[in-house]
Amino acid sequence: MPSLTNPYTPGQVPRVFAGRAAELRRVEDLLARVVAFGELGGPLLVFHAPRGIGKTSLLRTAQRRAEALGFVVAWTACSRQRPVLPEIVASLRTALERADVLPSGGGWRERLDRVSVEVGIPGARVGATLATGEGGARRPDLGQAPIAALESLLHDTAALVRERGGAGLLVLLDELHTALPDDMATLLNALQYLDGARETNPLAVVGAGLPVTPEALTRAATFGERSTYVALDVLDDADARAVLTAPAADAEVRWSDAALGAVLAEAHGHPYLLQLMGSSTWDAADPQPGDLLGVADVRRGVPEARRQLQAMHRARWGSATPTEQAFLHAMAATGLDNVTRAAIAAGMGRDSRSISAPRERLIEKGVIEPVGHGLVRFTLPGFGAFVRALDD
């Protein structure tokens, strides 16, 4: 019999999205308000979590739900390589074209071109600086232009969708932490103005980024703190089980309790690891419909999963500067899950105040995360052991 296709998706949007009921409810509440009242769904909603915890998957699921409700969805993956605001304009254009709601007359296409240029000009900087309240000066027209352009474009786009019988507009912004502060400030300002006339703006904006995102947004504009921030954690036991069992069940393959237990104990609720081990177990077993995946299959899959994980570890290590590597080294050397600033400083032979810069950068990169009281930990299981093994 031919092999069944492996249904697991390490590193990609999952075939079956498991759990996250509370988080999806947050998005659905926003959408429901847009649908029911044709008004702004609420403040910017931002999910934040380290790499591999499921931010993109959550946004993609939100996208599907919104589309089923009749929303037009504009998706932007922010990046340090490109200015974000013109990307948002481009994503609005794509969304409108795909939904076939872009009127042929009325100069919409020219307008999108014009706004794209307006939000890309350096004038955005002036507006952003002043909007944070520094100096209390009035904003000159130059700085206002990008904010006003984005605000009215979002307003007109959402209104157009609604006019054409759609539910409204959903703007999704992935990797939001990579946006430049000026771009964040322009976006937050535009949303603030839209909120001022909320009943005429049938739209919702949802973002996702690494754990630095809330701080970065608040730094970009003081009222960034009015956004709603939701931290994504690792999956609980029931959801973690579902990540493994649901895709297999679609192919009429089951997991033994012992095999499930073995993977759960390794993955600690980390969605990427669950997908990775699900995938390697599947390949080792090469199951047919009706088969049961057992502990032996898990064990035979482990070397391949380990190889993949090592590649991830290596990529993270390789993207760290020498100072950051020294930091990671000192952290790993303690052998502890949660490490104090003092222990790291001591390991680096430095003063504990002087390690702030590499600490911040590593948090920004999503390699480590703060766990309160100045303690930090690695975000990817097994990373400490990987760093320790570099010495051997």
Ligand SMILES: Nc1ncnc2c1ncn2[C@@H]1O[C@H](COP(=O)(O)OP(=O)(O)OP(=O)(O)O)[C@@H](O)[C@H]1O
């Ligand atoms: N709720 C879920 N159900 C099933 N699989 C999931 C779920 N959430 C995440 N995953 C899986 O976990 C992996 C990581 O998910 P995702 O890419 O969404 O994470 P991320 O937080 O966006 O990571 P990054 O910061 O690297 O972009 C993917 O393989 C995805 O298939």
Ligand SMILES: [Mg+2]
């Ligand atoms: Mg992602």
